[in-house]
Amino acid sequence: MKASKPRALDRIDLKILACLQDNARISYVDLANQVGLSTTPCLERVKRLERNGVIKGYKALLNPKYLRANLLVFVEISLETQSSAVFDEFRRAVSKQPQIQECHLVSGQFDYILKCRIPEMSAYRQLLEDVVLTLPGVKESKSYVVMEEVKEDASIYVPELNEFDEHQLT
């Protein structure tokens, strides 16, 4: 037997993804109607998208205002050495901190960009002390405190099929 060949996403798959990204708690009946299928093949497609890793999960979007996460700060960090031991330790420290939502290794002047949600300024100082400054290799760090969130949209743009022709699952 051959492994299930990962097929390219078709028009209906893209519609399903857009719908579920818009409202993850939609029922399969409604979803099927919106994409023009009956429930059975619609369910099968969703399960397949989950199996293939196209859909990574479903999340409720919470309002930071009510959860002591009012303050959003971006931090740029560069490390002294670029040894993998230091990098690993840095990653481990970052992973443990739930207040650090994102951490990306970037090219450019700095090594890492962090996105942190915290209750208030004092917690930010604490976080910097805990994570950033106690780590051995931190050379420099710069903080940007967010004054206003103009746009925050976790959604990924789901293209139309015609923009998407030659694109394949890999």
Place this chain on the structure above:
Amino acid sequence: MKASKPRALDRIDLKILACLQDNARISYVDLANQVGLSTTPCLERVKRLERNGVIKGYKALLNPKYLRANLLVFVEISLETQSSAVFDEFRRAVSKQPQIQECHLVSGQFDYILKCRIPEMSAYRQLLEDVVLTLPGVKESKSYVVMEEVKEDASIYVPELNEFDEHQLT
């Protein structure tokens, strides 16, 4: 009659939020079991959390790899003038671009931080031209191309009740 007074979140609310953030497609039956209620009050609490804006929505998490959004770039932008007309125009341009996932007004050296997901480098150049460089007020921009996403977690940390005592809905 008085408007429904927004009560503080209690232990069960926090559990519900954590569960729904972890898996937005959980059934009310399972959710009720996990938080130690029967389905009826559990459903009521969820609806109330939605009404009060604590839950802003439910989203499927899609894998950028399969949606032509492989490349993640952060852009820092500062504007020449800080007139509100320029700011407004900038915001409008940003809002229209689905590839710009986030845009934040920050304090510090730059005015805005953008987070963009795009198919590849050529699209990035295009985006810069479309949004950033055609706008009148852009003084300076700096790009950080993400080489590795160490951590990306849209979740907001849901505190335990004991860490949460004196916090109120406002």
Place this chain on the structure above:
DNA sequence: CGACTTTCAGAAAGATTTGCTGTCACTGAG
């Protein structure tokens, strides 16, 4: 104390999920 409010559980009706079956269209081998 007594009325009122809030929160809860249980039951029941309605809706959804999910597995089963059969049909249709397409494909490749003979």
Place this chain on the structure above:
DNA sequence: CTCAGTGACAGCAAATCTTTCTGAAAGTCG
């Protein structure tokens, strides 16, 4: 060309879930 074999689909039905209704228990305020 013909005929399995395959994949995707719709319809149906049983199990499960959602959601409304009802009433009980606990707390609040006069």
